[in-house]
Amino acid sequence: MKDIQEKVNKMIKKYDLDSSIEVKFIDLVSEVGELGKEILKGNDYGRSEFLQTNNLELEIGDAFFSLICIANGLDIDLKDALDKVLKKYNSRFIEKENIGSGK
Numbered sequence: 001m002k003d004i005q006e007k008v009n010k011m012i013k014k015y016d017l018d019s020s021i022e023v024k025f026i027d028l029v030s031e032v033g034e035l036g037k038e039i040l041k042g043n044d045y046g047r048s049e050f051l052q053t054n055n056l057e058l059e060i061g062d063a064f065f066s067l068i069c070i071a072n073g074l075d076i077d078l079k080d081a082l083d084k085v086l087k088k089y090n091s092r093f094i095e096k097e098n099i100g101s102g103k
Contacts, residue, residue, distance in 0.1 A: 001079035008068045021073050028066035035059040 012018055019027075038059045043050040071078050089099040 001082070002077070005068055005072055005078060008065060009072050012069065012072070018073075021070065024066065024070045024073055028063065028070060031059070031063040031066045035063050 035056075038053055038056050039050075040046070042053045042056065068078065070076075071081070092099050092101070
């Protein structure tokens with residue numbers, strides 16, 4: 001993960017794409033929306049069985065890139081964050097037999 005975060009950070013610096021955390025967050029929301037639309041296209045808005053679209057991988061990549069930019073901007077190591085959340089979910093499942101926070 002560190003390599004991925006460094007690769008994104010180098011690209012952001014190379015093209016002078018840095019922005020505030022708020023802008024990075026809005027970009028993430030926008031990219032997740034585009035991913036959602038691509039998923040809807042994959043099942044013709046719920047009218048058929050899901051088929052992966054040509055752009056689905058790119059939309060996932062866009063959302064991932066935006067999330068990495070937020071993590072980098074906040075100096076958060078994504079591997080550490082993922083390890084912590086997996087531990088949290090594991091504990092929840094042991095206690096409640098699901099990973100949700102609302103039960």
